[in-house]
Amino acid sequence: MPSVRLDERDLAFLGGDEGEGARLAMSILVRMADVVGARELLDITAAHIDSSLYQGPATLEFAERLADGGARVRVPATLNVSGVDEHGWREWDVDESWAEPARRQMEAYEAMGCEPTWTCAPYQTQARPGVGEQVAWGESSAIVFANSVLGARTERYPDLLDICCAVTGRAPAAGLHLTRNRAGQVLVDLSRIPRRLAAEPALYPVLGHWIGLRVEGRIPVLDGLPARPGEDDLKALGAAMASSGAVGLFHWVGLTPEAPDPDAAFQGREPATRLRPGPTELRAARDELGSGLSDAEGLDLVVLGSPHFSLSEFAALAGLVEGRRCHAGVRLVITTGRAVRALAREAGYLNAIESFGGELTVDTCILTTPMLPESIRRLMTNSAKYAWYTPGLLERAVAFGSLSDCVESAVAGRVTRDEGAWTAGP
């Protein structure tokens, strides 16, 4: 017998009253509640489903077992990226033998009633959960955004479990769902970062990468930066922390909802550890994000948009490429969601980007669909997440730079980076 306390609805799911798919979902949830030591399940109001990612026959089989068993989501559920750009995959090197099962997996999640948003950044266009709202989100970069920036409450849900929560409307009452587990643990004092570097957008992915390696699964509290980050900055920061570490929540004093002051962020406790990065450490962290591709070397692809490119990022990119041309030997691809692409087109940003030679891929990204031709060996990106996963997943060389570095490199046909902000001094 499970040690978790179940109510009548839970027992009905478990008994198969709601069908075989819902029974399977609840049985997995109850086992996991036991693993995490939850005494009970709680109600959730929404979910974001990362299980949509095709990783081979097993993930498809799991999805179809649920869908064919009549499972339907009980709460609004957005879908993360899939294994394929549903309508645009033929423009790239995607094999039919990958695209077909990946599409079937997309259909299985749509059949369960999930919304076909197909983005890792659902908060850019969809309804956002409010402060304190209990949700079940998958996708590491979205989880950290929901917890930290929105103040919603989700545990770090792995693939296969987020959908079980959505189908039952329940989640184990444990981890980041509970107030006591949301207290900051590590103070990251940013007062040594010079103003010039604080004004550089590439600071945020680099800082996130540096912090994630050091805090692993603990909760960092950031304070003291002589600048105020925007939402795209926080998106990049969190995604980087969630890649190099296992961070599901950070606080930023005076900025994020649970951190009006340091005392609130730490829930009255003392930080267990203090970190104080300066420009030298951060420059080293920036260089560490690259792998096998140095400055001035030739380039095949510039890739932007992990997490998915936002409307404001499209605006910034359009401004940088206006009236210019991408080098003939370089492709520029931007990965984004369908909804943001439509907004960017409507706003006129895509004219400048497409005239420059830029291409868009939606629903997915270069890491989740095998889309790159063999001839593309050398990548450059402003995303710490792309940079972190490229060597292992794509077996290709990668350089990391700011958005403006990426554009200049795309024009020059080789890696070029402005060192200005990264050198010591104010």
Place this chain on the structure above:
Amino acid sequence: MDRRAVSDRSAASDSGPLIGRALVAGAAEGAVLYSSEPLSFWGGYDAETGEIIDRRHPLAGQVGAGRILAIPATRGSSTTTAVLLEAIRRGTAPAAFLTRGPDTFLALAAIVAAQLYDRAPPVIALSREEFDALRRIRHARVEPGGTVLAR
């Protein structure tokens, strides 16, 4: 005779059996692959070959299939579970997992695999001290109750 194996055996027997908590119970035996560095399976483990492919990880290039994988925890991507489920289906997954404290991602993949494929690698949570003791163990047996014996 391999002298290293002899000395390892004496070092391991000094530590005695390690009493873990079986998040997913099962028996397994094999060579221990140990690292003090967390690992993401997405971008870190090739489900086709069982090779560890995170180029920044100390175990990069090693094959995890059939081994007893001892890592403190998983990190990073939510998709670690999906990659591991696929590896279990293909028979390229480690024979067992030993972690420092409970790792819910590894446990979930094993729990779903038990439902889908009627097989699952045991997932055992150890204390910090017991996990650190694995550093000296080359070959181990995992008992159904969660006890780990050096062999």
